[in-house]
């Protein structure tokens with residue numbers, strides 16, 4: 150009990166010490182922002198070179214002194230880290246001398262369908278509450294100081310895990326009134342909840358929100374319209390965004406975050422791109438390709454997390470930086486003008502329900518035997534599951550449980566054909582989708 154109280158008081162202290170100036174940071178002069186980010190970069194590099202095995206060895210091998218990396222420009226001197234390297238050798242990227250407070254593991258399926266565990270230290274997790282003030286100000290401008298949020302997600306989502314941790318680690322009351330509903334509920338039930346709560350903000354995955362609002366519209370359901378919708382986790386199509394903004398008249402906001410870096414960028418009221426949290430996460434674009442509208446691959450360096458240090462890490466998204474000198478909103482943080490994040494395939498079922506791929510990921514998340522999976526919907530009730538496991542023995546051991554769990558989700562009268570795969574795809578090819586749907590309901594064929 151005393152330990153809990155002390156822990157929470159410590160938590161509050163960390164949040165408060167980071168809170169100062171957060172609202173002003175997005176509006177500082179460019180010089181000051183560059184200074185702040187370079188300062189954090191130098192601290193991260195010094196920490197990595199001293200405590201993290203991968204970087205200790207790297208600096209020695211390259212003959213670079215940590216103090217040679219002074220500015221973001223110097224990051225080009227270091228190699229790009231691939232997700233697969235981290236997935237195979239997580240210990241190389243975590244500090245080796247034990248901290249008093251153990252880092253917290255978060256699991257992501259990312260863009261490859263292969264689970265990756267990323268550790269975050271408690272200090273940076275707590276500071277993240279304070280950093281959130283920058284993003285919250287956009288919502289305050291659109292919805293007023295006291296707003297209700299409705300979050301449509303699944304029970305093991307990263308955000309819900311983070312919120313639960315905050316509840317355990319701090320006394321700070323949640324400012325917005327937060328409600329959570331399950332992504333697995335039928336549309337009609339979610340509409341009921343929305344009409345009961347009347348939230349100013351509805352948050353979920355991009356592909357989910359777009360499908361949800363289109364279905365509500367096409368089915369003629371009466372729903373309370375929020376003052377803004379906010380998506381993250383995956384992307385939204387341009388068509389979906391226009392439908393929500395123009396047909397329904399609701400501003401669509403987005404946040405760019407990943408399990409590898411909790412704060413990368415956020416939409417402002419102008420909604421022309423993501424303002425990058427430059428001092429928390431460096432964003433570089435590499436290998437710009439004219440065939441892809443000049444977009445290149447997003448490479449990030451997390452400048453705050455000490456639970457696992459990722460510098461020059463290829464995130465797997467395509468994007469480009471904006472040339473805009475100043476955004477109309479007045480914020481000076483640079484802008485990521487376009488981002489081709491994943492737009493996930495939604496699985497529509499004959500009973501009118503639809504399933505977001507994150508719910509399917511939930512079936513595999515806790516199974517260490519699964520290295521990669523891909524579920525393909527060929528017909529409304531006919532699926533093909535490709536499963537890559539450590540070996541055939543592991544496959545035989547889990548295949549029935551996996552199919553039962555999937556049937557619980559997709560319906561018992563679903564036919565799932567499962568096959569053992571030696572390899573689902575090679576690394577580095579086009580974007581991988583863990584869930585592919587080859588059928589859409591007729592109402593979407595408009």
Ligand SMILES: [Zn+2]
Nearest residue numbers: 417476478480
């Ligand atoms: Zn702006």
